[in-house]
Amino acid sequence: MVKSRSRSKEIMIISGNRSNFRFVTDLLITLFFWVYTIIVMIFILSATTGFSNVVTRTLNTTFKTTNSEVQAVILFGFVVFIVIYLVLFINRLYNKKRFGKLTRRTYPETVTERDLISLRLMSIENIEKLQSNYVVFEKNPIISLKEEKIHEESD
């Protein structure tokens, strides 16, 4: 089992200074959006369940629509969701059955100095220099993009 070794969230989360004015402003604007969101929710859920109320009647008139048309869109969305879910599920089953047992790669060997040199991005001297604890490069130790492009084109 994973032992509880992580530092507590409280240490990670930063609690900065925020003015009350800013907090109240954020809260009020968010509440304004929630009022809008709740109206949306009431309208769509009421229309979908066929429950007529002031919100659905008013908005149906404004949008020139009816409950049954809203129901049709929601039902269509629900059917699409089920279809997507099934397609993804079948795709997963197919992949598992078709490819699951295959081992198409053995565990790779570790990278050797030769592999690094074969990249032709850095000189051996610089690679060796990089193994020390503290190293300063006045010039970028990796070849320039121009040189890299020349290498690619010559391959």
Add this chain to the structure above:
Amino acid sequence: MDFFSGPYGLVTSFVFWYPFLMALFWMAGSILFLRTKENKQNDIDIDGFDWPMISILVPCYNEEDTIKETIENLSGLSYPKKEIILINDGSTDQTASLLEELSKKHNEVRVIQLEQNRGKANALQVGLFAAKAEYLVCVDADALLADTAPYYMIHQFFVSGERVGAVTGSPSIRNRNTLLSRMQLVEYASIIGAIKRTQRLLGKVMTVSGVVVTFRKKALVDVGLWDRDMITEDIAVSWKLQKRFWDVRYEPRAICWMLVPETLSGIWKQRIRWAQGGQEVVLRHWRILFSWKQRRLWLIFLEQCVSTIWAFSWLFITLVLIFSANAFQDLLLWLTLTSFFLVFISMIQLFISLVIDSRHNGVMKYYFWAAWYPAIYWMVNTLVVVVALPRAIKSRYKGGYAVWSSPDRGLKKS
């Protein structure tokens, strides 16, 4: 229903149905991922496993505010065999002297000072050449790793992991004081989590999280390391790995605490960079569409293209609406039936995704701040994509090192 009539009916339909159907797609994918993969993940036996050595690479560019805390966090991790490599990418502040100091203080810390700024991908490349380990944990200089995160990521390489080239962790936001940071908190936990889960289910992911990801060195060498000319090295390398059939896995339990911008300009710059990075990848790798072997990448490639087209379509329809409006009411985009449906489906998607992600980071209580999301997300996203596209084209045409500055990192700890 008078939804999509008029001369622009087709475009209007696309503008409505695409996000509506994609929301259903991400929901279905994340629920299926939860049921088939996440629920079956057993806890790992930390003490009963011979953990391989890891090299933690931390590229630093002007990180004097955060680097000390990051290094203290990394060197305090319980992971048994590790080295920490700090690569100063030509910082112009006090980062260089701070790193020198830190290398003297912590035995496992090694410092590379690059006096020329050549971008994050270049710094990571230097780090790879310096690394002694086969597994490279790349962490941003303003991020803190949860103690268990390296175990969860490394473990993935040993669970039928012969094809695993990278394991991406799950970023969780530290600064939660402002409206902007809370909105991003909801976004990271829900939208990004849902997309990663669904893409993982399909076998390919658009990108690893640059803030926390573990690479197999062999895989990186195989693909020729990170692209130094791409603005988002994380997106670019994800595509290179997957094109060479290395797997990229998503490990939602590997939590990394990060800071997000808390100013509009900070978020704007960051999002432009992300969008530009996605578009640059599309422009570079379009030939995959002609390779049957790369068919698993087609879906995410096409999703990226269609999203870009959608942004321009949305902008077009909005402009048509504005210029053809006869009354003020016609301008109220949020008070249309299509907007109502999109808000409805977005709120359900956010709720489901947050419930799923909350199992790992307890962010459900921030659902309150999600109300903003459907109201402004489309607009911001559209503008970002529209502004980023010419930059991506110009960057592909011009070439050169992709160098950028980090956005603001939010409020300082009180």
